Amino acid sequence: MPASRSRLSTYRIPAFAIAVAMLLGVGVASVYGVTTLRQSNAWIEHTYEVINRIEVVERAIRGAEASARAYRLTSHPEFRSQYLAAVPEVERATGELMMAIRDNPGQDARARRLREVARAHLAELQRLYDLQETQGDAAARLGTDAALTLRQWGEIDATGSEMRREEQRLLEARKARSATYADRLVAIVVLGMLLSVTLLISLMVSVSRENRRARALEQDARGAAQEMALSMAKVDRLSHQRHVLSRYSGLLQSCQTLEEIVQLSIETIQRLVPGASGRFYLMRASQDFQESVAVFGDALISSPDFLSANDCWALRRGQPHEIHGEDGSLMACAHIDAGKPVPGTTALCLPLSAQGAQIGLLHVSAATDALDHGEAVDELLGQLAEQLGLAIANLQLRETLRTQSLRDPLTGLFNRRYLEENLARELTRCERRGLPLSVLMLDVDHFKRFNDTHGHAAGDALLSQVGRLLEVGVRSEDIPCRYGGEEFTIVMPELDAAGACARAEQIRREVERTTVQHLGQTLGPVTMSIGIATYPADGDTPAVLLQMADATLYRAKAEGRNRVLHASHA
Numbered sequence: 331m332p333a334s335r336s337r338l339s340t341y342r343i344p345a346f347a348i349a350v351a352m353l354l355g356v357g358v359a360s361v362y363g364v365t366t367l368r369q370s371n372a373w374i375e376h377t378y379e380v381i382n383r384i385e386v387v388e389r390a391i392r393g394a395e396a397s398a399r400a401y402r403l404t405s406h407p408e409f410r411s412q413y414l415a416a417v418p419e420v421e422r423a424t425g426e427l428m429m430a431i432r433d434n435p436g437q438d439a440r441a442r443r444l445r446e447v448a449r450a451h452l453a454e455l456q457r458l459y460d461l462q463e464t465q466g467d468a469a470a471r472l473g474t475d476a477a478l479t480l481r482q483w484g485e486i487d488a489t490g491s492e493m494r495r496e497e498q499r500l501l502e503a504r505k506a507r508s509a510t511y512a513d514r515l516v517a518i519v520v521l522g523m524l525l526s527v528t529l530l531i532s533l534m535v536s537v538s539r540e541n542r543r544a545r546a547l548e549q550d551a552r553g554a555a556q557e558m559a560l561s562m563a564k565v566d567r568l569s570h571q572r573h574v575l576s577r578y579s580g581l582l583q584s585c586q587t588l589e590e591i592v593q594l595s596i597e598t599i600q601r602l603v604p605g606a607s608g609r610f611y612l613m614r615a616s617q618d619f620q621e622s623v624a625v626f627g628d629a630l631i632s633s634p635d636f637l638s639a640n641d642c643w644a645l646r647r648g649q650p651h652e653i654h655g656e657d658g659s660l661m662a663c664a665h666i667d668a669g670k671p672v673p674g675t676t677a678l679c680l681p682l683s684a685q686g687a688q689i690g691l692l693h694v695s696a697a698t699d700a701l702d703h704g705e706a707v708d709e710l711l712g713q714l715a716e717q718l719g720l721a722i723a724n725l726q727l728r729e730t731l732r733t734q735s736l737r738d739p740l741t742g743l744f745n746r747r748y749l750e751e752n753l754a755r756e757l758t759r760c761e762r763r764g765l766p767l768s769v770l771m772l773d774v775d776h777f778k779r780f781n782d783t784h785g786h787a788a789g790d791a792l793l794s795q796v797g798r799l800l801e802v803g804v805r806s807e808d809i810p811c812r813y814g815g816e817e818f819t820i821v822m823p824e825l826d827a828a829g830a831c832a833r834a835e836q837i838r839r840e841v842e843r844t845t846v847q848h849l850g851q852t853l854g855p856v857t858m859s860i861g862i863a864t865y866p867a868d869g870d871t872p873a874v875l876l877q878m879a880d881a882t883l884y885r886a887k888a889e890g891r892n893r894v895l896h897a898s899h900a
Contacts, residue, residue: 352526359518366511374508376430377501380437381494383427388490390416390423391448392746395483396814398455403884405467408778413459420448437496444489451482480873516576527565534558571710574601578714582721588623591721595692595714596626602710603696609633611691612682612722620645620691631677631695633665641665644679645691650712653677654698665693674698678708680715684723692718738812740790741797749811749819753872756809756823757865767865768830770820771879772800772837775857775891777816788848789816792856795846803837817883819876827864827896834860834894842892857892859883868897 397413400406424445431437534554578598585591592610599606607627611620622635631653641664643651653662654676666677676698682690692715738745744752753769760767774780774796781789793816800810800818809821822830838858845854861883869875878897886895 348529352522355522359515371508373504374501377497377504380430381497383430384490384493387423387427387444390420391451391486394420394452394455398459402458402462402467402471417452420452424448437493440489440493447482447485447489454478571602574598575710575713579717582717585721588725591725592624595718598714599694603707606694606696608694613688613690630675631666633693637665642679642691644681645688648681651679678711680711682715682719682722684719689719689722741794741812743797743801744809744811746811746813749809752809753821756821757872760823760865765824766826768822768825768827769863769875769879770830770834771861771883772818773859773883773887774816775859780856784853788853791848792846795844796841799840799844803840827898830862830864831894831896834862838894859886859891860894861886863897
């Protein structure tokens with residue numbers, strides 16, 4: 331027996347060393363994986379920044395174009411000032427873009443091409459500006475080279491689109507690489523754990539055999555076997571819980587709505603902690619209190635629908651807070667019904683945050699036995715709360731960016747970028763089906779005078795009111811947009827000239843009856859001039875239709891304002 335014990339001891343030390351080495355390897359791999367993921371996320375953020383700078387350049391060029399065109403058409407000094415201020419903005423925006431993509435030779439070449447085309451377009455605008463300054467408005471309008479302008483804009487749009495596509499490709503590749511790193515990390519951790527557990531089990535089995543050979547140590551061997559069974563159960567439970575959390579992490583990245591995120595989180599919590607109940611809270615936009623957005627399970631410890639940051643220890647401290655049914659009132663959060671103690675229950679408050687900002691709160695209550703597994707369950711729920719907070723923050727960010735990319739923030743109407751994309755698509759559809767399409771250009775009469783008289787805040791209130799009127803005054807298939815300043819555009823698919831004029835006249839009358847309440851005063855009413863162009867009679871491309879509608883609008887304003895004028899009747 332001593333010789334057998336000696337041989338077993340000889341094998342145990344290397345096996346234990348291997349298990350420790352594997353655990354250390356898993357730890358090193360985890361640190362390396364987290365570092366790699368952090369670097370990958372940094373590149374993803376860099377890609378988003380480059381896409382934003384491309385859009386800034388395009389907006390700056392469009393701003394210069396709009397100001398120059400408005401000055402040629404009106405000779406108003408304000409548009410001249412706007413144009414002179416917009417020219418250096420284009421140079422600044424292109425310079426910042428080139429700094430952002432200097433690490434990518436291909437994108438750097440495209441950025442240089444974009445800057446060259448932008449400079450050429452600015453040179454054309456400057457030529458027309460100089461012509462207007464020296465020979466007058468008519469000479470500048472006659473000197474406009476529409477074909478050159480369209481070609482330059484085509485090159486600008488093509489180059490910007492090409493750069494965005496490249497950044498989108500890089501973004502997808504970096505996301506895929508990040509997911510690959512995450513999968514590898516999970517595989518290494520799981521494999522390392524399994525091998526380590528296998529070695530530990532082998533060690534326990536050897537101890538058990540040795541104890542069975544020694545009759546004098548039979549009782550100790552039985553205790554060791556029981557301890558091994560408990561360890562195995564704990565390992566199995568922890569492995570199952572980590573598998574559940576890993577699956578939750580993967581599915582969480584694919585959730586598109588808050589409802590999906592909440593439902594997935596509820597199912598995961600109840601798998602990690604059977605019989606659990608609780609609430610999800612989200613911070614309101616006012617940042618003054620949290621509102622319950624979902625309830626799950628049969629509440630063992632109640633919590634209200636609304637709570638402030640001072641009502642919860644977890645929100646105050648920015649870290650999880652656990653309350654047992656036997657704890658005194660000083661340990662309990664104010665939002666928990668401490669007047670009805672529930673022995674044998676435990677509540678856990680987990681703050682939801684992302685990038686240092688509080689997003690909400692996860693409140694979980696369950697039987698104490700379900701949560702009494704050391705720190706494993708608390709740690710898993712804490713990891714779930716971290717991922718949940720990041721997922722909600724990302725969802726809110728995506729929704730904010732989507733709204734900002736499509737909507738004008740003041741009026742709530744679609745923006746000019748959305749107009750340009752959808753006008754071409756609707757025109758192609760109507761052309762294919764042999765249907766008409768009308769484009770309305772609308773302008774609030776004497777808006778500058780209204781602004782100067784009542785202030786910019788009143789002007790913004792007027793534009794917002796007009797935006798709401800246009801949104802409810804058009805058909806569901808129409809596309810109302812804010813074109814810029816006090817100028818609006820409406821695309822009316824499948825509507826001929828007569829129908830468009832009737833609809834425009836209705837809108838003009840509604841605006842004429844509209845007043846604005848601002849600072850306790852009733853302002854207005856105001857009037858609106860509307861120019862209309864209809865496909866196919868007035869043009870067969872988006873640029874021509876917009877140009878015809880815009881020219882007709884200025885003809886309507888020149889003829890006295892507060893009127894509707896169609897291009898074919900002008």
